[in-house]
Amino acid sequence: MLDSTEVDVIRAGLEKLGGRAVINSVNYEDGDGPESRFAKVTRLAREHGAALIALTIDEEGQARTAEKKVEIAERLIADLTGNWGIREEDILVDCLTFTICTGQEESRRDGIATIEGIRELKRRHPNVQTTLGLSNISFGLNPAARILLNSVFLDECVKAGLDSAIVHASKILPIARFDEEQVRTALDLIYDRRREGYDPLQKLMALFEGATAKSLKASKAEELAALPLEERLKRRIIDGERNGLEADLDDALQARPALEIVNETLLDGMKVVGELFGSGQMQLPFVLQSAEVMKSAVAYLEPHMEKTDEAGKGTIVLATVRGDVHDIGKNLVDIILSNNGYNVVNLGIKQPVSAILEAAEEHKADVIGMSGLLVKSTVIMKENLEELNQRGLAADYPVILGGAALTRAYVEQDLHEIYQGEVRYARDAFEGLRLMDALIGIKRGVPGRSCRS
DSSP: OEEOSOHHHHHHHHHHOOSOOEEEEEOSTTOSSTTSHHHHHHHHHHHHTOEEEEESEETTEEOOSHHHHHHHHHHHHHHHHHTTOOOGGGEEEEOOOOOSOSOOGGGTTHHHHHHHHHHHHHHHOTTSEEEOBGGGGGTTSOHHHHHHHHHHHHHHHHHHTOOOOBOOGGGOOOGGGSOHHHHHHHHHHHTTOOBTTBOHHHHHHHHTTTOOHHHHHHHHHHHHHTSOHHHHHHHHHHHTOOTTHHHHHHHHHTTSOHHHHIIIIIHHHHHHHHHHHHTTSSOHHHHHHHHHHHHHHHHHHGGGSOOOSOOOSOEEEEEEBTTOOOOHHHHHHHHHHHHTTOEEEEOOSSBOHHHHHHHHHHTTOSEEEEEOOSHHHHHHHHHHHHHHHHTTOTTTOOEEEEOTTOOHHIIIIIIHHHOSSOEEEOSSHHHHHHHHHHHHHHHTTOTTOOSOO
């Protein structure tokens, strides 16, 4: 992303930068005439194929109501697409927000205006991207209270359709890390739920009186230390907290075998992570953080595990299909399945079906997993399934498919009719784990196993 108030600096950056850029930003503060900053920056974006952040600001200033935010956004979108040839997909509208922490009456509903502006904009223009400079919402609070309000407000904006945010990663936490009273108070402040004798702003300041971001972390550490050992280990996985992990594992090994610690404690923590992710209470970066702590714990315990001749829980070959380079989802599946005892052969991106089948044969795979983000990848997956049919391998390899362009109906109705074996859709990594458990159970004749939800 290129960010400068100087048009010449943006031009110089675009000429040096490899790949496509995002320019921050354009608005109508000085109008839309040929000599306006809007026109100069947009002209550069068109010349260099850059995407644009567009702010809901016009000649009258920054929009304060949801209606005004949408009105300016509509003007921006119509102008950029109609007059400048910028695609809707390359526009990132920032509906902007003011602080709701001044106590002034005119700012009390600014959070609501931003949330509703995002929701209405995404309803009208689903292809337009949305972004938000998040931390303005909490300006004026102490650092510890800001972390809470930033986190809760981000969660509400994401539910309304927010696609991205400008935020310091250390200044937000998963909602599940806060207690119920804190979250409720933050929501009351965001939605201006005052009543006689109750002001959520005053309540929030009282909850965090004297607290700092450092003391907030310290209190969490003290809270963690006070838990019984097994609960503490589980909590470390849920919170993605690595500090002190090895010492706790050493203590646990004094009482229980390593494999028991993994299966009965650590995996319980990952199960909670899956539930929080599925319910929207934990965002992907925090899931990955938890998964990395889980991986570290398993690696630390591995030398203490008895070696057996058993083949393990099962083997899956994972690949992003031919022509697709997106692998974040696939790699998360790898982490989750690996942490749950499966052998994962991760082939990487842009894999032709021949490579997938060669790996499946070489590693004696129980299941094949194929991933892709692009719409064309859904066609490649169909072709791959047809190839398995033609080679007479459908009965040997159940297939799990995942990716943003897929739908459950397409996989479990259309592709199910085509494929002569078992094919299932995984909405996320944790559904992939459930399906893997079911498919391996069916293969090994475990009573009651089924792929149905």
